[in-house]
Amino acid sequence: xxxxxxxxxxxxxxxxxxxxxxxxxxxxxxxxxxxxxxxxxxxxxxxxxxxxxxxxxxxxxxxxxxxxxxxxxxxxxxxxxxxxxxxxxxxxxxxxxxxxxxxxxxxxxxxxxxxxxxxxxxxxxxxxxxxxxxxxxxxxxxxxxxxxxxxxxxxxxxxxxxxxxxxxxxxxxxxxxxxxxxxxxxxxxxxxxxxxxxxxxxxxxxxxxxxxxxxxxxxxxxxxxxxxxxxxxxxxxxxxxxxxxxxxxxxxxxxxxxxxxxxxxxxxxxxxxxxxxxxxxxxxxxxxxxxxxxxxxxxxxxxxxxxxxxxxxxxxxxxxxxxxxxxxxxxxxxxxxxxxxxxxxxxxxxxxxxxxxxxxxxxxxxxxxxxxxxxxxxxxxxxxxxxxxxxxxxxxxxxxxxxxxxxxxxxxxxxxxxxxxxxxxxxxxxxxxxxxxxxxxxxxxxxxxxxxxxxxxxxxxxxxxxxxxxxxxxxxxxxxxxxxxxxxxxxxxxxxxxxxxxxxxxxxxxxxxxxxxxxxxxxxxxxxxxxxxxxxxxxxxxxxxxxxxxxxxxxxxxxxxxxxxxxxxxxxxxxxxxxxxxxxxxxxxxxxxxxxxxxxxxxxxxxxxxxxxxxxxxxxxxxxxxxxxxxxxxxxxxxxxxxxxxxxxxxxxxxxxxxxxxxxxxxxxxxxxxxxxxxxxxxxxxxxxxxxxxxxxxxxxxxxxxxxxxxxxxxxxxxxxxxxxxxxxxxxxxxxxxxxxxxxxxxxxxxxxxxxxxxxxxxxxxxxx
Numbered sequence: 079x080x081x082x083x084x085x086x087x088x089x090x091x092x093x094x095x096x097x098x099x100x101x102x103x104x105x106x107x108x109x110x111x112x113x114x115x116x117x118x119x120x121x122x123x124x125x126x127x128x129x130x131x132x133x134x135x136x137x138x139x140x141x142x143x144x145x146x147x148x149x150x151x152x153x154x155x156x157x158x159x160x161x162x163x164x165x166x167x168x169x170x171x172x173x174x175x176x177x178x179x180x181x182x183x184x185x186x187x188x189x190x191x192x193x194x195x196x197x198x199x200x201x202x203x204x205x206x207x208x209x210x211x212x213x214x215x216x217x218x219x220x221x222x223x224x225x226x227x228x229x230x231x232x233x234x235x236x237x238x239x240x241x242x243x244x245x246x247x248x249x250x251x252x253x254x255x256x257x258x259x260x261x262x263x264x265x266x267x268x269x270x271x272x273x274x275x276x277x278x279x280x281x282x283x284x285x286x287x288x289x290x291x292x293x294x295x296x297x298x299x300x301x302x303x304x305x306x307x308x309x310x311x312x313x314x315x316x317x318x319x320x321x322x323x324x325x326x327x328x329x330x331x332x333x334x335x336x337x338x339x340x341x342x343x344x345x346x347x348x349x350x351x352x353x354x355x356x357x358x359x360x361x362x363x364x365x366x367x368x369x370x371x372x373x374x375x376x377x378x379x380x381x382x383x384x385x386x387x388x389x390x391x392x393x394x395x396x397x398x399x400x401x402x403x404x405x406x407x408x409x410x411x412x413x414x415x416x417x418x419x420x421x422x423x424x425x426x427x428x429x430x431x432x433x434x435x436x437x438x439x440x441x442x443x444x445x446x447x448x449x450x451x452x453x454x455x456x457x458x459x460x461x462x463x464x465x466x467x468x469x470x471x472x473x474x475x476x477x478x479x480x481x482x483x484x485x486x487x488x489x490x491x492x493x494x495x496x497x498x499x500x501x502x503x504x505x506x507x508x509x510x511x512x513x514x515x516x517x518x519x520x521x522x523x524x525x526x527x528x529x530x531x532x533x534x535x536x537x538x539x540x541x542x543x544x545x546x547x548x549x550x551x552x553x554x555x556x557x558x559x560x561x562x563x564x565x566x567x568x569x570x571x572x573x574x575x576x577x578x579x580x581x582x583x584x585x586x587x588x589x590x591x592x593x594x595x596x597x598x599x600x601x602x603x604x605x606x607x608x609x610x611x612x613x614x615x616x617x618x619x620x621x622x623x624x625x626x627x628x629x630x631x632x633x634x635x636x637x638x639x640x641x642x643x644x645x646x647x648x649x650x651x652x653x654x655x656x657x658x659x660x661x662x663x664x665x666x667x668x669x670x671x672x673x674x675x676x677x678x679x680x681x682x683x684x685x686x687x688x689x690x691x692x693x694x695x696x697x698x699x700x701x702x703x704x705x706x707x708x709x710x711x712x713x714x715x716x717x718x719x720x721x722x723x724x725x726x727x728x729x730x731x732x733x734x735x736x737x738x739x740x741x742x743x744x745x746x747x748x749x750x751x752x753x754x755x756x757x758x759x760x761x762x763x764x765x766x767x768x769x770x771x772x773x774x775x776x777x778x779x780x781x782x783x784x785x786x787x788x789x790x791x792x793x794x795x796x797x798x799x800x801x802x803x804x805x806x807x808x809x810x811x812x813x814x815x816x817x818x819x820x821x822x823x824x825x826x827x828x829x830x831x832x833x834x835x836x837x838x839x840x841x842x843x844x845x846x847x
Contacts, residue, residue: 241394
């Protein structure tokens with residue numbers, strides 16, 4: 079539990095009565111926080127930590143300096159010579175790295191396990207201080223420091239280590255400044271692909287890395303300036319943490335001259351530490367202004383002083399050709415790269431692709447022509463080209479050798495069909511029972527057009543079976559005098575010509591004014607008469623009644639007013655009155671025709687805005703037509719309310735139906751139950767889909783109708799059960815009627831015509847539905 083948690087739950091902890099309290103990382107905890115965890119029942123307090131590493135961090139700088147708030151209880155007790163014990167045996171760092179820490183811990187001993195650590199691959203030193211004189215920069219956003227040269231060198235160096243087969247989890251980049259940490263992460267993302275392992279290398283500040291370790295630590299000191307100000311490098315505790323995180327190898331990038339000149343100005347202990355460390359690194363040869371990269375195979379040493387020098391080791395080795403002997407016997411032709419020989423991979427090139435030609439011989443006797451790596455596990459198919467004489471045709475074909483057993487003659491068939499056409503298939507194919515697929519020109523009897531059809535197809539059969547029919551342009555003339563724009567087959571199948579597309583005339587103020595100056599009511603009867611007559615005579619389908627009336631009414635109006643049809647639509651609220659009047663008259667004419675009534679009722683549920691005739695954009699805000707736009711908005715709101723009420727009604731009906739359907743299912747035969755469930759499930763799933771779709775008006779109405787049919791289904795099922803079980807009356811008219819209607823609903827899958835629907839509902843009501 080954290081110290082904050084102890085304070086938060088102090089009331090609960092009082093009842094627990096802990097006698098012993100152990101504090102981990104006690105040197106980083108404020109003294110007040112530790113005191114808050116103690117109680118009257120505490121007999122023993124054990125503090126574990128290192129007062130020479132990071133100290134507590136007060137949020138107010140003045141409190142730290144003025145009142146020494148950064149000193150922990152642990153550090154205060156140690157400095158007052160309170161009894162304590164020290165851990166002197168370290169099991170993390172290799173000896174050359176732990177030597178730097180022994181300046182602070184003279185009695186520190188290296189455990190035997192750190193003596194046998196392996197050397198870092200690709201470098202001749204496991205510990206190195208890379209010295210440079212490139213100046214730092216200021217990050218104004220974070221008020222922090224960064225060193226571009228060090229960041230770029232570290233980015234290339236990390237890539238080099240990854241090519242030595244190290245995992246990204248084995249490398250950590252440490253820095254003392256937040257700006258430097260952010261800049262290094264930015265370089266990793268900008269100069270490498272998103273899936274590159276370098277993206278997962280940990281980059282963190284020293285303050286956030288205490289208590290952690292890694293195999294390879296790369297430390298960026300950042301500070302390099304003419305004023306010889308080293309900032310956080312003065313803090314002995316931070317330096318201690320930074321130098322004690324590595325296990326196998328540590329590489330430091332910094333300006334030693336800046337640090338040493340700062341030491342000459344003062345004689346404080348923290349400067350003494352850096353002086354001893356740098357002196358030790360120089361004496362042992364772990365110091366220099368160039369990294370010494372080592373090729374383990376050719377034993378070449380590559381000096382790296384700048385970022386561009388990493389181009390001398392493109393694959394992590396040197397610039398020579400590898401030439402190592404691979405398992406296949408060929409020499410590696412890649413640029414020198416890292417590899418490691420082992421018992422499972424004697425050559426170290428198990429994952430390297432050999433691009434030389436395979437030297438092995440196929441069982442057929444031909445030499446293998448594939449690349450060597452393709453035949454690594456087994457020989458590939460023989461690609462040698464051979465000639466084979468086929469039987470019984472006698473043709474000589476060329477095939478790849480591996481096709482020898484499955485070869486088929488690829489010559490064109492030379493047989494002639496009874497109709498006189500040549501077979502268009504391959505020689506190996508048996509075409510004796512095939513019909514002729516040759517396209518020839520034939521004359522269609524209904525329209526007289528000559529079109530290309532298959533030889534085997536009779537023109538009369540083509541007209542009745544083909545989906546589109548004749549593909550020539552229709553030669554019919556519309557009432558307006560224009561030729562029909564449809565294809566001939568389309569007009570024949572639907573038995574009427576297409577509507578000629580109306581031109582989109584641009585609206586102008588002159589056109590609108592010319593319409594408004596006319597007396598519209600004078601010509602209304604003439605427009606109605608002509609529009610309705612065309613619709614009635616041509617037997618327009620139910621889904622096109624309103625559109626056709628409007629089209630012809632507008633067209634005749636255009637002849638009268640001599641303006642564009644689109645201009646008429648926007649001329650004002652008085653102009654479309656004759657169109658609405660024509661539609662009303664049309665309803666009266668078709669009132670005895672069920673299909674037209676259904677078409678008109680369906681179109682009533684379609685709400686749409688007026689559109690600009692030029693760009694076809696919905697006109698939602700316009701002063702001239704605002705009254706008409708408001709009517710559409712009001713209609714939409716009313717429709718939404720109506721749909722919502724319908725959905726609530728359907729939801730109630732759905733809940734009621736569940737109980738009825740369960741009763742019906744539970745008392746019918748098992749096989750029939752499964753069929754009924756299969757039919758009903760899509761309807762309930764459809765409701766779940768439409769539940770939150772307020773705009774799907776038509777689907778909601780259809781679903782309401784289906785639910786009513788389900789309720790009728792339940793009623794008929796109950797009546798059949800009662801008459802079969804209670805009265806043993808299966809021959810009566812009532813039983814037969816229920817059974818017929820029951821089967822009709824299931825057979826039609828709840829898609830019932832209006833006539834059948836009315837019959838079902840009437841009979842269900844008579845049964846007290």
